[in-house]
């Protein structure tokens with residue numbers, strides 16, 4: 001049976017349309033005028049709230065007490081069900097820099113169990129490391145960093161969608177060339193890097209076309225040595241940011257938004273304490289303390305976040321001039337286009353992943369593949 005959402009402020013591209021009805025089953029079936037509502041549909045009245053595509057988080061390690069590195073079916077299920085409440089309808093399960101055996105176990109788990117989760121869909125895996133620069137490891141454990149290695153990629157080529165690496169490390173050039181030749185669907189992203197401007201530009205020529213949590217775990221932008229940040233801002237590649245107002249100064253975030261616009265994506269980089277209480281948690285074998293929305297290692301190093309994606313949207317609205325449709329774009333169409341999937345947009349034939357929210361990005365309803373997975377107050 002088809003369902004229909006009525007009385008919404010429907011966001012399509014950069015416009016907000018009223019008096020339209022969205023009809024769907026597991027896909028968006030059609031968008032019609034209010035007075036053309038067909039009979040025999042299940043009507044969902046959203047009472048004037050915003051309706052947009054479901055959020056896509058391309059960088060998330062954990063939430064609800066679980067982590068992708070736990071490598072169990074239950075951990076993926078917990079993350080999936082936890083983040084659907086924040087409007088996230090799909091995500092890349094993100095691995096950490098750990099020993100290769102643990103990474104492979106996590107990838108295998110994603111391969112086997114990704115399709116069985118009940119909340120937000122798992123689109124595949126994002127490997128954050130282990131091919132990064134020890135100087136910019138951030139909360140990734142230095143001792144597990146290795147030189148780029150393509151030998152195991154083939155076993156997981158169906159699920160690896162993105163790899164964050166430091167392009168200046170030994171063997172990175174050959175790695176990037178190999179991946180682009182054999183697995184062109186894998187997004188290669190510069191991150192945890194100390195590359196110079198020139199090294200980064202060279203890497204972009206070879207096929208890296210995204211930057212991971214711009215500003216964090218990379219060299220600073222000096223006016224005579226603009227480094228990774230300068231190269232990313234000076235090129236047309238896409239990038240993502242952790243907009244929790246902790247990882248980046250508000251002014252930095254505003255600057256990045258001003259320059260990158262529709263090439264900017266928002267991520268949570270959430271660790272297992274996402275959606276949980278304050279306290280101590282494990283992250284890739286290291287202890288992380290969570291206090292006042294800040295996740296840090298014992299030495300004070302920021303260690304991922306406890307950010308929710310709808311909060312990132314709210315923060316962007318508070319500190320930049322971004323409009324609601326533009327903010328939504330950063331977590332819907334921008335990542336969906338990058339991944340080459342028919343999600344993140346309410347248009348005929350697209351997956352029926354949708355979110356209903358108010359002007360503060362409080363989530364009222366989350367729909368995944370046409371099924372209601374979260375309803376506020378239910």
Ligand SMILES: [Zn+2]
Pocket residue numbers: 059061094128269304
């Ligand atoms: Zn991360």
